[in-house]
Amino acid sequence: MNYVIIGNGVSSIGAIEGIRRHDKDGKIVVIGAEDTAAYGRPLISYLLAGKIGPERLALRGEDYYARNGVELKLGTTATGVDTAKKTVTTDKGETVKYDRLLIATGGIPFVPPIPGVQGEDIYSFTTLAHANTLIELSSKIKRAVVIGGGLIGLKAAESLHDRGVSVTIVELAPRILSGGFDEKAGRLAANRLKNVGIEVNCGVTAKEIQRGKDGHVKGVLLTDGRFLECDVVVVAIGVVPHSAIAKEAGIKVERGIMVDAKLMTSAKDVYAAGDVAQAMDQLTGEHRVVPIWPNAYNQGYACGRNMAGAKQPYMGGLPMNSISFYGLPTISVGVVNPPDGDKNYEVHALLDEEKETYRKLVFRDEKLVGYVLVGDIDKGGMYTAFIKFEMPLAGEAKDKLINAGPEVFLWPAELFDETWNPEPAKAAR
Amino acid sequence: MKRVYPNKDFCIGCHICELACLTAHSKSKDLILAYTVERGESGLSSCKHVHEGGPTCVALSCRHCDEPSCVAACISGALQKDPETGRTVYDREKCVGCWSCLMACPFGAIARHPLEAKIVKCDLCHDRPGGPACVAACPNKALKQEER
Numbered sequence A: 001m002n003y004v005i006i007g008n009g010v011s012s013i014g015a016i017e018g019i020r021r022h023d024k025d026g027k028i029v030v031i032g033a034e035d036t037a038a039y040g041r042p043l044i045s046y047l048l049a050g051k052i053g054p055e056r057l058a059l060r061g062e063d064y065y066a067r068n069g070v071e072l073k074l075g076t077t078a079t080g081v082d083t084a085k086k087t088v089t090t091d092k093g094e095t096v097k098y099d100r101l102l103i104a105t106g107g108i109p110f111v112p113p114i115p116g117v118q119g120e121d122i123y124s125f126t127t128l129a130h131a132n133t134l135i136e137l138s139s140k141i142k143r144a145v146v147i148g149g150g151l152i153g154l155k156a157a158e159s160l161h162d163r164g165v166s167v168t169i170v171e172l173a174p175r176i177l178s179g180g181f182d183e184k185a186g187r188l189a190a191n192r193l194k195n196v197g198i199e200v201n202c203g204v205t206a207k208e209i210q211r212g213k214d215g216h217v218k219g220v221l222l223t224d225g226r227f228l229e230c231d232v233v234v235v236a237i238g239v240v241p242h243s244a245i246a247k248e249a250g251i252k253v254e255r256g257i258m259v260d261a262k263l264m265t266s267a268k269d270v271y272a273a274g275d276v277a278q279a280m281d282q283l284t285g286e287h288r289v290v291p292i293w294p295n296a297y298n299q300g301y302a303c304g305r306n307m308a309g310a311k312q313p314y315m316g317g318l319p320m321n322s323i324s325f326y327g328l329p330t331i332s333v334g335v336v337n338p339p340d341g342d343k344n345y346e347v348h349a350l351l352d353e354e355k356e357t358y359r360k361l362v363f364r365d366e367k368l369v370g371y372v373l374v375g376d377i378d379k380g381g382m383y384t385a386f387i388k389f390e391m392p393l394a395g396e397a398k399d400k401l402i403n404a405g406p407e408v409f410l411w412p413a414e415l416f417d418e419t420w421n422p423e424p425a426k427a428a429r
Numbered sequence B: 001m002k003r004v005y006p007n008k009d010f011c012i013g014c015h016i017c018e019l020a021c022l023t024a025h026s027k028s029k030d031l032i033l034a035y036t037v038e039r040g041e042s043g044l045s046s047c048k049h050v051h052e053g054g055p056t057c058v059a060l061s062c063r064h065c066d067e068p069s070c071v072a073a074c075i076s077g078a079l080q081k082d083p084e085t086g087r088t089v090y091d092r093e094k095c096v097g098c099w100s101c102l103m104a105c106p107f108g109a110i111a112r113h114p115l116e117a118k119i120v121k122c123d124l125c126h127d128r129p130g131g132p133a134c135v136a137a138c139p140n141k142a143l144k145q146e147e148r
């Protein structure tokens, strides 16, 4: 069996590990456009902040690819897929044959059509190369504006600030991290950033990026009329699925590459995973692009297993994020902003502004479907269990969860036994 | 692989497993020093936690899952599955303290280190000759390490 994987991000690592669960011998070829082996993409902010050195980026050990019988073609971009001939062509002029193909090309930074956005001094922050560029720049620049108050924007802002650059964040939504946070959590996090000296502007966006006669950026004009002087602009609005190669091959693409219950695309023997895929969401059953790390690994892993013949359905992804703001840890999982006025949801929120702690629990149909924790995050995983295993929480159990926190004795007895003390035949999961 | 299985019907909530875990992971390998000195100075903590629900108790720690959520979530590669031993292994040097694993593990088996941006997780006492210290210490055989 010949496996080919396009993209060498974490989805590809998941896929290699999934394939090798079932098939120790098949040949695996990974084609990766970047010139490094898979690295912790989120770690680029730790690198930019100077918290870790480049030697800590690699996701797996040096002998990983050799040990797993993987041929790694780095610095190589796949340029086309022929689903009839089952081949992939590359920019190096090669044609690689596959029996099973995984498209794991990730996302590309979305750059909105703001006047002045094309040209020098505008940066993205999604690759190691971007981080290295910003590291070099950081000693030469004084001020940066980060457009986008999502995960990547906040991380870029924090690490540039750590490099001594004065940073202002501009976010169109009324709060930072609007996807995973509500207003209260957003405020706690934004306060932390403000306290260290990062300016956070919500509810506004860049109207124009203004440049001097020499073409260099002078600053950003905001929609509320203010002008923010700066030397560089980091555009971090988010990523969009890098799906061009699939589209050109005639594979069905909506927002991302559409995949079925086994993560196969509309083309036979072609799979998709990670930031490029529009896969099923556990809680809604809908297909969505949720560009987060755990989904990318899990989908890659499930693809790998299925490519190797396991015929296992993908269980669906769960949106989740864990992010710290200068020592203030936060976690958000599942549905955290239920539709306004929707009677099917019940929300319990507890805010302690002084202690900087917040807990929000979201229930639907007597089940926990989402939570946010700020500050005190230690029970995070235990809350996740109730969502992931869709445990029924009626009456007393729900009250206990709300009042005393998650506890393993609230689990249904059968699940408890299967998990912790299974009959020998049911063990190993 | 051999995993540690807790039996809630035998657990008497004495916390001796926690103390054994603490000692096994201490520098001094001495219970009293581990408890009185190392806990405070270096943040030494137990990977095992006794959960109490009314009269019932059970001592839980990492299950070394077959397909672990923590490994999927780990952004640094600090958590990995060892294909040879089946253990879910943790490389402290690689860890950046992002708490993604803590969020993802639905078994509550990962704790924050009290002093550093690192995690605390059961390693099955892999380099301890007698196997897991908690299993050896339990006075009522509520913890078993076996192949199931």
Ligand SMILES: Cc1cc2nc3c(=O)[nH]c(=O)nc-3n(C[C@H](O)[C@H](O)[C@H](O)COP(=O)(O)OP(=O)(O)OC[C@H]3O[C@@H](n4cnc5c(N)ncnc54)[C@H](O)[C@@H]3O)c2cc1C
Binding pocket: A006, A007, A008, A009, A010, A011, A012, A031, A032, A033, A034, A041, A042, A043, A044, A045, A076, A077, A078, A079, A104, A105, A106, A107, A125, A126, A127, A151, A152, A155, A242, A245, A273, A274, A275, A276, A291, A292, A293, A294, A296, A320, A321, A322, A323, B075
């Ligand atoms: C700064 C930053 C911080 C983040 N922090 C977090 C976090 O804390 N938690 C979290 O859950 N998520 C985080 N994310 C998101 C997370 O990194 C992504 O969800 C994850 O990396 C997606 O993995 P992937 O394998 O699908 O794609 P990617 O990691 O994007 O990898 C895809 C790879 O494919 C390559 N490629 C693309 N096209 C081709 C082609 N035609 N031929 C060959 N190679 C190609 C790309 O160059 C890339 O190397 C962060 C992202 C960034 C940028």
Ligand code: SF4
Binding pocket: B061, B062, B063, B064, B065, B068, B069, B070, B071, B088, B104, B105, B106, B107, B108, B109, B110, B121
């Ligand atoms: S930490 Fe949690 S998810 Fe990871 S192996 Fe242990 S029990 Fe499983």
Ligand code: SF4
Binding pocket: B073, B074, B075, B076, B077, B078, B079, B094, B095, B096, B097, B098, B099, B100, B101, B102, B118, B119
């Ligand atoms: S806290 Fe450490 S071990 Fe856990 S996910 Fe983050 S880097 Fe990995």
